Amino acid sequence: MCGRVLIDLALTERQQPHQFQIDGPRRPSHAPAMVPIGLAGGPEPLALLLAALFIDALIGDMPWLFRAVPHPVALAGGLTGFLERRLNRERLSEAARRALGALVAALMIGLAAAAGWFATELARALTYGWLIELALLVVLIAQRGLFDHTRAVARPLEAGDLEAARAAVSHIVGRDPAQLDRHGVARAGIESCAENFSDGVVAPVFWYVLLGLPGLFVYKTVNTMDSMIGYRSARHLAFGLAAARLDDVLNVLPARLSGLLLALAALIAPGASPRRAFQVMWRDAGKHRSPNAGWPEAAMAGALGLALAGPRHYADGRLDDPWLGDGRPRAEARDIARALFVFTVACLLNAGLIAGLLLARRVL
Numbered sequence: 374m375c376g377r378v379l380i381d382l383a384l385t386e387r388q389q390p391h392q393f394q395i396d397g398p399r400r401p402s403h404a405p406a407m408v409p410i411g412l413a414g415g416p417e418p419l420a421l422l423l424a425a426l427f428i429d430a431l432i433g434d435m436p437w438l439f440r441a442v443p444h445p446v447a448l449a450g451g452l453t454g455f456l457e458r459r460l461n462r463e464r465l466s467e468a469a470r471r472a473l474g475a476l477v478a479a480l481m482i483g484l485a486a487a488a489g490w491f492a493t494e495l496a497r498a499l500t501y502g503w504l505i506e507l508a509l510l511v512v513l514i515a516q517r518g519l520f521d522h523t524r525a526v527a528r529p530l531e532a533g534d535l536e537a538a539r540a541a542v543s544h545i546v547g548r549d550p551a552q553l554d555r556h557g558v559a560r561a562g563i564e565s566c567a568e569n570f571s572d573g574v575v576a577p578v579f580w581y582v583l584l585g586l587p588g589l590f591v592y593k594t595v596n597t598m599d600s601m602i603g604y605r606s607a608r609h610l611a612f613g614l615a616a617a618r619l620d621d622v623l624n625v626l627p628a629r630l631s632g633l634l635l636a637l638a639a640l641i642a643p644g645a646s647p648r649r650a651f652q653v654m655w656r657d658a659g660k661h662r663s664p665n666a667g668w669p670e671a672a673m674a675g676a677l678g679l680a681l682a683g684p685r686h687y688a689d690g691r692l693d694d695p696w697l698g699d700g701r702p703r704a705e706a707r708d709i710a711r712a713l714f715v716f717t718v719a720c721l722l723n724a725g726l727i728a729g730l731l732l733a734r735r736v737l
Contacts, residue, residue: 416503416507417731417734418506418581418582418585419582419727419730419731419734420731421503421506421507421510422510422578422581422582422727423724423727423728423731424507425507425510425511425514426514426516426578426720426723426724426727427724428507428511429511429514429515429516429517429518430516430517430720431517432511432517433516433517433518433520433521434517434518434521435512444512445509445512445513445590445593446513446593446597449481449485449593449594449597449598450597450601452481452484453477453481453597453598453601453602454601456477456480456481457477457601457602457612460473460474460476460477460612461473461474461602461608461609461612463608467611468611470611470612471611471612471614471615473612474602474611474612474613474614474615474616475614475615477598477612477615477616478595478598478615478616478619479615481594481595481598482591482594482595482619484594485587485590485591485593485594485595486587486590486591488590489585489586489587489588489589489590489591490586490587492505492506492509492586492590493506493585493586493587496586506586509586509589510581510589513577513589513593514573514574514577514578515569515573515574515577516573516574516720518573519545519566519569519570519573519574519716520713520716520717522541522544522545522565523545523562523563523565523566523709523712523713523716524709524713525541525544526538526541526542526545526558526559526561526562526709527559527562527706527709527710527713528541529541530555530558530559530705530706530709531706531707535554535555535558538555538558539551539553539558542558542561542562542565545561545562545565545569546561546562546564546565548561548685552685555705555706556702556703556704556705557685559704559705559706559708559709560679560681560683560702560704561685562709562712563673563677563679563681563704563708563709563712564670564673564681564682566673566709566712566713566716567631567635567669567670567672567673567681567712567716568666568669568670570631570634570635570669570716570719570720571624571627571628571630571631571632571665571666571668571669572596572624574631574720574723575627575628575630575631575634575723576592576596576623576624576627576628576631577589577592577593578723578727579626579627579630580592580623580627582727582730591623592623595616595619595620595623596620596623596624598613598616598619598620599613599616599617599619599620601613602616603616603617603620621663621664621665624665625664625665627665628665628666628668628669629665629668631668631669631672631719632654632658632668632669632671632672633672634719634722634723635650635669635672635673635676635715635716635719636650636651636654636672636675636676637719637722638676638715638716638718638719638722639672639675639676639715641718642676642711642714642715642718643711643714644677644711645676645677645711645714645715646675646676646678647676649675649676649678650672650673650675650676651672651675652675653671653672653674653675653697653698653699654668654671654672654675656671657671657674657675657695657696657697657698658670658671658672658697660682660694660695660696660697661682661694661697662692662694667682667697670682670697671697671698673712673715674697674698674700675698675700676715677700677708677711677712677715678698678700678701679698679700679701679702679704679708680696680697680698680699680700680701680702681696681697681698681702681704682694682695682696682697683695683696683697683702
């Protein structure tokens with residue numbers, strides 16, 4: 374499910390609403406430009422972003438910290454859950470529930486944008502305010518966390534412990550783990566790794582580059598709302614419609630960029646095929662019920678010679694979706710390791726794009 378891993382990376386359990394010392398004058402107080410403007414004489418936002426990607430790759434999740442203070446994603450999830458419980462009443466008409474869901478989405482977006490603006494202004498006002506921005510970037514990008522959660526699925530599979538593998542995969546997908554054999558567990562881990570490369574890495578970076586912290590905060594909030602109320606279930610179909618559609622819109626470009634990066638990463642990954650990655654992505658991405666998730670998933674399927682997605686079981690029923698890719702559906706633990714190699718290279722390519730933007734800004 375799109376975005377579920379982001380909440381799980383914020384907290385250890387899925388059930389909780391849920392991933393230089395510079396002095397200088399204050400930056401001019403104006404709205405973020407296409408590439409946000411940094412503190413005069415201090416680190417540029419693109420440099421902060423590169424540093425954040427490096428730090429996140431090193432340290433990943435910080436559960437010791439978020440046992441003491443709430444994670445921003447958990448705050449957004451908690452407020453979304455509270456509003457949904459109070460407003461999404463079954464006795465209301467479908468139109469009323471759609472309207473209330475849209476109102477909740479507008480409120481959450483407004484709060485997220487305001488919080489991002491406040492954090493930006495605070496960073497401008499303080500001598501070492503760039504540390505605030507850096508810390509928020511590290512917390513809200515999920516490279517290492519996603520890697521670790523996916524690897525946690527592979528390890529018990531390699532040891533033949535299917536129950537432990539099912540428990541691990543339940544933290545990053547919404548399907549019913551009891552229905553999964555070892556091949557289904559492996560496919561679910563690979564699909565989540567591919568899809569959440571877009572949701573947890575590329576899209577947050579994309580919106581920060583475009584609109585600074587307000588853009589990043591809005592994206593993470595919308596993605597969190599989608600992962601909580603954007604279901605097609607009877608309870609959430611109307612109320613979560615606005616959140617789901619907003620998430621679709623915000624992920625249109627990042628999802629396609631993610632598929633491209635995964636396909637390019639196959640150039641380096643042993644045994645992967647960049648040609649098949651591009652072919653399958655172009656041919657099969659539109660078969661996915663999500664307008665966006667199919668791009669990175671199809672690219673990963675083609676790169677590894679697998680068939681992903683397909684029929685699967687959720688708590689509220691079975692989905693008979695088409696396969697992405699025409700490779701083998703019987704994925705194994707070793708295929709998760711191959712997917713993680715592709716994912717790691719794609720993360721490096723993503724960082725390389727940021728480095729290229731930073732160099733171009735300095736040269737031009």
